[in-house]
Amino acid sequence: KNEVEQSPQNLTAQEGEFITINCSYSVGISALHWLQQHPGGGIVSLFMLSSGKKKHGRLIATINIQEKHSSLHITASHPRDSAVYICASKGVGGADGLTFGKGTHLIIQP
Amino acid sequence: GAGVSQSPSNKVTEKGKDVELRCDPISGHTALYWYRQSLGQGLEFLIYFQGNSAPDKSGLPSDRFSAERTGGSVSTLTIQRTQQEDSAVYLCASSTSGSRLETQYFGPGTRLLVL
Numbered sequence: 001k002n003e004v005e006q007s008p009q010n011l012t013a014q015e016g017e018f019i020t021i022n023c024s025y026s027v028g029i030s031a032l033h034w035l036q037q038h039p040g041g042g043i044v045s046l047f048m049l050s051s052g053k054k055k056h057g058r059l060i061a062t063i064n065i066q067e068k069h070s071s072l073h074i075t076a077s078h079p080r081d082s083a084v085y086i087c088a089s090k091g092v093g094g095a096d097g098l099t100f101g102k103g104t105h106l107i108i109q110p
Numbered sequence: 111g112a113g114v115s116q117s118p119s120n121k122v123t124e125k126g127k128d129v130e131l132r133c134d135p136i137s138g139h140t141a142l143y144w145y146r147q148s149l150g151q152g153l154e155f156l157i158y159f160q161g162n163s164a165p166d167k168s169g170l171p172s173d174r175f176s177a178e179r180t181g182g183s184v185s186t187l188t189i190q191r192t193q194q195e196d197s198a199v200y201l202c203a204s205s206t207s208g209s210r211l212e213t214q215y216f217g218p219g220t221r222l223l224v225l
Contacts, residue, residue, distance in 0.1 A: 031211050043201065043216040050211055086153065097143055097155025097169055098214070 002027045004089050006101035014109055019074040021104045023087035024067075031090040032070045033098060034061050038083045046072070046085075077108045112136070114217035116202050122223045123192055131187045131220045133202030139215075141208030142185050144177060147219070148198040156200075159185060160208040192224045 003026040034047040047054050047061040054061050063070040084105050088098035115134045123129050135142050144156040155169040159179040179185040199221050203214040
Protein backbone atom coordinates (compact mmCIF):
# COMPACT_ATOMS: atom_id res chain seq x y z
CA LYS A 1 0.00 0.00 0.00
CA ASN A 2 1.34 3.42 -0.94
CA GLU A 3 2.08 5.82 1.89
CA VAL A 4 2.40 9.52 1.16
CA GLU A 5 4.29 11.67 3.62
CA GLN A 6 4.52 15.44 3.60
CA SER A 7 6.76 17.85 5.42
CA PRO A 8 6.54 20.17 7.12
CA GLN A 9 3.05 19.81 8.59
CA ASN A 10 2.94 23.52 9.38
CA LEU A 11 4.98 26.36 7.96
CA THR A 12 4.86 30.06 8.78
CA ALA A 13 6.98 32.43 6.71
CA GLN A 14 7.30 36.10 5.91
CA GLU A 15 6.04 37.61 2.69
CA GLY A 16 8.64 37.31 -0.03
CA GLU A 17 10.31 34.17 1.29
CA PHE A 18 11.03 31.14 -0.88
CA ILE A 19 8.88 28.22 0.26
CA THR A 20 9.53 24.50 -0.17
CA ILE A 21 7.09 21.74 0.71
CA ASN A 22 8.24 18.14 0.43
CA CYS A 23 6.39 14.96 -0.41
CA SER A 24 7.65 11.39 -0.41
CA TYR A 25 5.85 8.21 -1.34
CA SER A 26 6.63 4.58 -0.74
CA VAL A 27 5.81 2.72 -3.96
CA GLY A 28 5.96 3.39 -7.67
CA ILE A 29 3.29 5.73 -8.94
CA SER A 30 2.00 6.88 -12.30
CA ALA A 31 1.43 10.52 -11.37
CA LEU A 32 1.83 12.94 -8.49
CA HIS A 33 -0.67 15.73 -7.84
CA TRP A 34 -0.25 18.93 -5.88
CA LEU A 35 -3.50 20.42 -4.60
CA GLN A 36 -4.34 23.66 -2.80
CA GLN A 37 -7.13 24.11 -0.27
CA HIS A 38 -7.98 27.54 1.14
CA PRO A 39 -9.73 27.73 4.53
CA GLY A 40 -13.39 26.91 4.02
CA GLY A 41 -12.75 26.60 0.33
CA GLY A 42 -12.68 23.90 -2.21
CA ILE A 43 -9.71 22.01 -3.55
CA VAL A 44 -7.88 23.26 -6.61
CA SER A 45 -5.46 21.19 -8.60
CA LEU A 46 -2.14 22.99 -9.01
CA PHE A 47 0.00 20.43 -10.80
CA MET A 48 -0.08 16.90 -12.05
CA LEU A 49 3.31 15.50 -12.98
CA SER A 50 4.89 12.16 -13.76
CA SER A 51 8.46 13.31 -14.32
CA GLY A 52 10.71 16.35 -14.30
CA LYS A 53 9.48 19.78 -13.45
CA LYS A 54 6.50 22.05 -14.06
CA LYS A 55 6.14 25.78 -13.52
CA HIS A 56 3.05 27.95 -13.28
CA GLY A 57 3.57 31.56 -12.30
CA ARG A 58 5.37 31.59 -8.94
CA LEU A 59 4.78 27.90 -8.34
CA ILE A 60 7.21 25.17 -9.32
CA ALA A 61 6.75 21.44 -8.83
CA THR A 62 9.46 18.84 -9.26
CA ILE A 63 9.51 15.09 -9.01
CA ASN A 64 12.34 12.57 -8.70
CA ILE A 65 10.96 9.18 -9.65
CA GLN A 66 14.04 7.23 -8.51
CA GLU A 67 13.99 8.83 -5.06
CA LYS A 68 10.17 8.76 -4.83
CA HIS A 69 10.14 12.39 -3.87
CA SER A 70 8.44 15.57 -5.03
CA SER A 71 8.72 19.20 -3.99
CA LEU A 72 6.48 22.21 -4.37
CA HIS A 73 8.20 25.57 -4.37
CA ILE A 74 6.67 29.02 -4.08
CA THR A 75 8.82 31.97 -5.06
CA ALA A 76 8.20 35.51 -3.75
CA SER A 77 5.52 34.20 -1.38
CA HIS A 78 2.47 36.36 -0.68
CA PRO A 79 -0.20 36.25 2.05
CA ARG A 80 -2.72 35.02 -0.52
CA ASP A 81 -0.60 31.87 -0.84
CA SER A 82 -1.71 30.93 2.69
CA ALA A 83 -3.53 27.62 2.35
CA VAL A 84 -3.17 23.90 2.90
CA TYR A 85 -1.07 22.22 0.22
CA ILE A 86 -1.69 18.54 -0.33
CA CYS A 87 0.27 16.08 -2.37
CA ALA A 88 -1.46 13.02 -3.72
CA SER A 89 -0.28 10.05 -5.72
CA LYS A 90 -2.01 8.03 -8.39
CA GLY A 91 -0.97 4.40 -8.37
CA VAL A 92 0.21 2.24 -11.18
CA GLY A 93 -2.33 -0.40 -10.37
CA GLY A 94 -5.05 -1.15 -7.88
CA ALA A 95 -7.49 1.54 -6.83
CA ASP A 96 -7.72 4.40 -9.24
CA GLY A 97 -8.36 7.04 -6.64
CA LEU A 98 -5.65 9.29 -5.24
CA THR A 99 -3.69 8.55 -2.07
CA PHE A 100 -3.24 11.77 -0.12
CA GLY A 101 -0.65 13.20 2.20
CA LYS A 102 -1.93 14.90 5.33
CA GLY A 103 -1.21 18.35 3.94
CA THR A 104 1.05 21.26 4.80
CA HIS A 105 -0.62 24.25 6.45
CA LEU A 106 1.18 27.32 5.09
CA ILE A 107 0.80 30.81 6.54
CA ILE A 108 2.50 33.74 4.87
CA GLN A 109 2.66 36.78 7.11
CA PRO A 110 2.75 40.29 5.61
CA GLY B 111 -18.27 26.27 -18.33
CA ALA B 112 -19.63 25.01 -15.05
CA GLY B 113 -17.40 23.10 -12.71
CA VAL B 114 -18.23 20.13 -10.54
CA SER B 115 -21.24 20.84 -8.37
CA GLN B 116 -22.40 19.05 -5.24
CA SER B 117 -25.55 19.18 -3.18
CA PRO B 118 -26.45 19.79 -0.51
CA SER B 119 -23.56 21.97 0.62
CA ASN B 120 -24.33 21.13 4.24
CA LYS B 121 -26.30 18.30 5.79
CA VAL B 122 -27.11 17.69 9.42
CA THR B 123 -28.69 14.38 10.28
CA GLU B 124 -29.40 12.20 13.26
CA LYS B 125 -27.51 9.02 13.95
CA GLY B 126 -29.18 6.08 12.26
CA LYS B 127 -30.75 8.04 9.40
CA ASP B 128 -29.87 7.53 5.75
CA VAL B 129 -28.42 10.36 3.67
CA GLU B 130 -27.91 10.93 -0.04
CA LEU B 131 -25.24 13.20 -1.44
CA ARG B 132 -25.28 14.32 -5.04
CA CYS B 133 -22.50 15.13 -7.49
CA ASP B 134 -22.81 16.68 -10.95
CA PRO B 135 -19.51 16.28 -12.77
CA ILE B 136 -18.22 18.54 -15.50
CA SER B 137 -20.15 17.88 -18.68
CA GLY B 138 -18.39 15.32 -20.84
CA HIS B 139 -16.17 13.97 -18.07
CA THR B 140 -16.44 10.20 -17.96
CA ALA B 141 -14.43 9.64 -14.78
CA LEU B 142 -15.93 10.48 -11.39
CA TYR B 143 -14.41 10.07 -7.94
CA TRP B 144 -15.76 10.33 -4.41
CA TYR B 145 -13.43 11.27 -1.55
CA ARG B 146 -13.93 11.97 2.13
CA GLN B 147 -12.10 14.53 4.25
CA SER B 148 -12.41 13.88 7.97
CA LEU B 149 -10.91 15.91 10.79
CA GLY B 150 -7.63 14.30 11.73
CA GLN B 151 -7.82 11.78 8.90
CA GLY B 152 -7.07 13.86 5.86
CA LEU B 153 -8.47 12.97 2.47
CA GLU B 154 -9.29 9.41 1.55
CA PHE B 155 -10.53 7.77 -1.62
CA LEU B 156 -13.98 6.17 -1.53
CA ILE B 157 -15.11 5.08 -4.99
CA TYR B 158 -14.35 5.63 -8.68
CA PHE B 159 -16.58 5.44 -11.74
CA GLN B 160 -15.26 5.27 -15.28
CA GLY B 161 -17.78 5.25 -18.11
CA ASN B 162 -19.85 2.08 -18.11
CA SER B 163 -17.23 -0.02 -16.31
CA ALA B 164 -17.91 -1.56 -12.92
CA PRO B 165 -16.99 1.00 -10.25
CA ASP B 166 -13.88 0.63 -8.11
CA LYS B 167 -15.36 0.42 -4.61
CA SER B 168 -12.13 -0.46 -2.84
CA GLY B 169 -12.15 2.69 -0.71
CA LEU B 170 -15.65 2.37 0.76
CA PRO B 171 -15.23 2.03 4.54
CA SER B 172 -18.23 -0.23 5.16
CA ASP B 173 -21.26 -1.76 3.47
CA ARG B 174 -23.34 1.16 4.76
CA PHE B 175 -21.77 3.18 1.96
CA SER B 176 -22.87 2.82 -1.64
CA ALA B 177 -22.83 4.94 -4.76
CA GLU B 178 -24.52 5.02 -8.12
CA ARG B 179 -23.88 6.87 -11.31
CA THR B 180 -26.87 7.15 -13.59
CA GLY B 181 -26.51 7.69 -17.29
CA GLY B 182 -22.79 8.19 -16.95
CA SER B 183 -23.28 11.63 -15.44
CA VAL B 184 -24.81 12.44 -12.04
CA SER B 185 -23.67 10.37 -9.09
CA THR B 186 -25.28 9.78 -5.71
CA LEU B 187 -23.39 8.63 -2.63
CA THR B 188 -25.67 7.01 -0.06
CA ILE B 189 -24.80 6.40 3.55
CA GLN B 190 -27.22 4.16 5.41
CA ARG B 191 -27.71 4.14 9.17
CA THR B 192 -25.31 7.04 9.63
CA GLN B 193 -22.86 7.03 12.51
CA GLN B 194 -21.12 9.96 14.17
CA GLU B 195 -17.80 8.88 12.65
CA ASP B 196 -19.34 9.48 9.21
CA SER B 197 -19.19 13.23 9.89
CA ALA B 198 -16.85 14.66 7.28
CA VAL B 199 -16.70 16.67 4.09
CA TYR B 200 -17.55 14.49 1.12
CA LEU B 201 -15.85 15.60 -2.07
CA CYS B 202 -16.55 14.66 -5.63
CA ALA B 203 -14.08 15.08 -8.48
CA SER B 204 -14.22 14.41 -12.19
CA SER B 205 -11.73 14.09 -15.00
CA THR B 206 -11.96 13.72 -18.75
CA SER B 207 -11.41 10.01 -19.12
CA GLY B 208 -9.82 8.67 -15.96
CA SER B 209 -6.37 8.44 -17.48
CA ARG B 210 -3.64 8.37 -14.86
CA LEU B 211 -2.12 11.53 -16.31
CA GLU B 212 -5.20 13.73 -15.97
CA THR B 213 -6.06 16.60 -13.69
CA GLN B 214 -9.00 15.95 -11.38
CA TYR B 215 -11.46 18.80 -10.83
CA PHE B 216 -12.97 18.93 -7.38
CA GLY B 217 -16.41 20.05 -6.33
CA PRO B 218 -17.00 22.27 -3.27
CA GLY B 219 -17.96 19.30 -1.12
CA THR B 220 -20.88 18.40 1.13
CA ARG B 221 -20.27 18.94 4.82
CA LEU B 222 -22.05 16.15 6.71
CA LEU B 223 -22.65 16.32 10.43
CA VAL B 224 -24.14 13.32 12.18
CA LEU B 225 -25.54 14.13 15.60
